[in-house]
Amino acid sequence: MxxxxxxxxxxxxxxxxxxxxxxxxxxxxxxxxxxxxxxxEAVDLGGLGGAASGGVPVGELVGDFAATTVDGGRVRRDVLPEGTVVAFLSPDCAGCHEQLPELASWAAGQDRSRVLAVVDGRSGDPAPLVSTLSPVAQVIVEDAPAQVADAFKIQSFPTFCQVGAGGRVLATVRRVSRLPAGSAA
Structure with missing residues (x-):
């Protein structure tokens, strides 16, 4: 035993x-x-410390823009709250659809006024992106000319930028999970 x-x-x-x-x-x-x-991520950015998607470099001021959200709100560079996160998405972008649930979940825990989703309305149907993000973010659908995307010098989707008060770029990343820890938005 x-x-x-x-x-x-x-x-x-x-x-x-x-x-x-x-x-x-x-x-x-x-x-x-x-x-x-x-x-x-480093390779995607073109090396360590670069700006994703050819966007405005960190520390630089975003170009001037004024746009209207889908619910009629006005958004301008000079009135963006400190820590605003601007998400650039396109309906025909597989990566955008892949990150959409994570973005919506993340944005639901943020102040809606500090989350701005800019959807490219020139390609595909923006409705699925708009309907998912409208409850948790301010949403702009851009047709030609793409004023906000041009102001940020966005060349590919998805791109996520965090800006300080007045429109100075604090961070530019390609994934929602890469946003700076403790970001206000």
Whole structure:
């Protein structure tokens, strides 16, 4: 009987060791995933410290613009609140649709006045993007000319910019999850 107990204890110790090893491997894989994502982001940006999508460089002032949201609100560069996040999306962009649920979820926890979604109305049907984001963000649908996208010098979608009061770019990223920690919006 004591041999059976010894074997059971040994098997239990081996199972516990295996479980701890598995948890350590999972933790390490998560760390590597974050590092790989950061590497892809750096390559996407054209090197470390660059502006994503050819946009206005960090620290520079966005070009002047004035636009109307889908619910009739007016938005101008000089009245953007500190920490406003501007999301540039296109209906025919697979990456935009992939990040849409994360963007909507993230924006739901923010002050709506500090989240601005600019949807390219020149390509595809903007309605799905507009209907998803309207409850949680100010939404602008841009037809030609694309005044807001031009002011930010956006060349590809999706792009997310965080701006300070008056329109100075604080951060430009390609993924919602890459927005600066503690961002106001």
């Amino acid at each position: 004591s041999i059976l107990i010894a074997i059971a204890v040994l098997v239990g110790i081996l199972c516990l060791a295996c479980l701890l090893l598995t948890l350590a491997v999972v933790r390490r894989l998560r760390e590597h995933t974050k590092l790989i994502d950061a590497l892809y």
